[in-house]
Amino acid sequence: MHAFVDETKQHGLLIVSTLTEVCHLQQARKVLQSKRLPGQNRIHFKTERDSRRHEICSALCALKVRVMVYDATAIKDAVEARTDCLTAVVEDLAALGGRRLTIEQDDSLVQADRRTFYNAVRKFDVAATLEYEHRRPNQEPLLWVSDAVAWCVAKGGDWRRRVDPLITQVRKLS
Structure with missing residues (x-):
């Protein structure tokens, strides 16, 4: 199991793990890369037109991925907020064998x-089995899924509904 994490700070911190x-x-990366427009080096949901967002959401829902949302909007x-979210991500990955x-x-x-991950992998006893890394979004297409879902969840309404099939858990942190 691999996880790809992005966030939005639009209305407080939401972290999304795909x-x-x-x-x-390989198949997911291929599909995502095929959705880039000529000249785009990545998909960034906040800069896409609504028609493209609709198309991308449909493509995301066809991928073999699931999404967990970490809602820290109650933490000022x-x-x-970030430390609590990232620690919760590691906790859930540890339980899933990530x-x-x-x-x-x-x-x-x-x-x-890195400090948060260092502490979390030791706390949940996965230091020997869970690797973590930072990557730029143009280097890893699966980060685009988390970006899109984070944007849709923060926007709410119909946008949230479009990504609901992907979301398996929303964990509220306080």
């Missing part, structure tokens, strides 16, 4: 994230 089995990675301290966690790289947060 999970898939290793055997589905941004550092605490082997790899890829998080979208934000250079200003890499060191803090």
